Amino acid sequence: MKDCCSDGNNGEYDIAVVGAGSAGFSAAITAAEAGARVAIIGHGTIGGTCVNVGCVPSKALIRAMEAAHSGAAARRFAGVSVASRVDDWPAVQAQKDALVSGLRDKKYEALLPEYENIDYIETKAPARLVEGGVAFDGRAIRAAKIIIATGSSSSIPPIPGIENVQTLDSTSALELDRLPESMVVIGGGVIGCELGQMFARAGVHVTICCRTRLKEHAPAQ
Ligand SMILES: Cc1cc2nc3c(=O)[nH]c(=O)nc-3n(C[C@H](O)[C@H](O)[C@H](O)COP(=O)(O)OP(=O)(O)OC[C@H]3O[C@@H](n4cnc5c(N)ncnc54)[C@H](O)[C@@H]3O)c2cc1C
Numbered sequence: 001m002k003d004c005c006s007d008g009n010n011g012e013y014d015i016a017v018v019g020a021g022s023a024g025f026s027a028a029i030t031a032a033e034a035g036a037r038v039a040i041i042g043h044g045t046i047g048g049t050c051v052n053v054g055c056v057p058s059k060a061l062i063r064a065m066e067a068a069h070s071g072a073a074a075r076r077f078a079g080v081s082v083a084s085r086v087d088d089w090p091a092v093q094a095q096k097d098a099l100v101s102g103l104r105d106k107k108y109e110a111l112l113p114e115y116e117n118i119d120y121i122e123t124k125a126p127a128r129l130v131e132g133g134v135a136f137d138g139r140a141i142r143a144a145k146i147i148i149a150t151g152s153s154s155s156i157p158p159i160p161g162i163e164n165v166q167t168l169d170s171t172s173a174l175e176l177d178r179l180p181e182s183m184v185v186i187g188g189g190v191i192g193c194e195l196g197q198m199f200a201r202a203g204v205h206v207t208i209c210c211r212t213r214l215k216e217h218a219p220a221q
Contacts, residue, residue, distance in 0.1 A: 013039045016134045016143035018127050021048020024149035032115045039119045041127045047108040053171040060096040065201035086202050089179050179204055188214040
């Protein structure tokens, strides 16, 4: 990885990747390995959704609550009694946060120096496309090809009355510093189900509301 402003590229790249999440990194590394000069332009925490607020933190909490649940579930066998409960939710969260930060470093930050022909540019404001390149923070780079890997963001659905209640999305739910007594999950898709089950196993009374039926995981083609 080179410093973007003193690299001798004159702000010219074969490929500019907008978005420094898993898709952006994967595209940039593949292009760099094929010999391209690449700029990754990232706004927000490096690594994007998966490592920071998606796959990694959700699976860390899910596995911890699965372990707690297995103990309690052992009671269905005659003569077996295992006591397990969540008695320190902040400690559960701290362990999850340490995993996130370790993996963010290992899979993203520490990886960049291995690629001489990738420049990582962290922007204060979201980058935007301009004629022939990408602009950010008052300057621009030129690139022959631009890959947009800006991911997605959550939105609050237009449910009458929703503006009068406190809502969480998956990111803020994963960051709760104390467990609520109860929770309504709106949406029976993958994330609604896995987070609903995780909180239920942690002792929260969870109700999942969905329009039709719980979404089945689509088998790999
Ligand atoms: C709770 C949860 C659990 C999940 N679990 C799984 C799982 O178990 N398995 C799985 O496969 N997937 C899972 N996913 C989905 C997975 O995390 C995403 O599909 C994946 O992270 C998307 O990667 P991406 O690189 O496309 O986008 P992102 O990781 O979102 O990266 C996009 C990046 O672009 C940045 N950006 C946006 N606009 C601009 C701009 N204008 N300029 C510069 N940068 C910009 C964003 O800030 C972000 O950093 C989960 C998601 C969530 C929320």
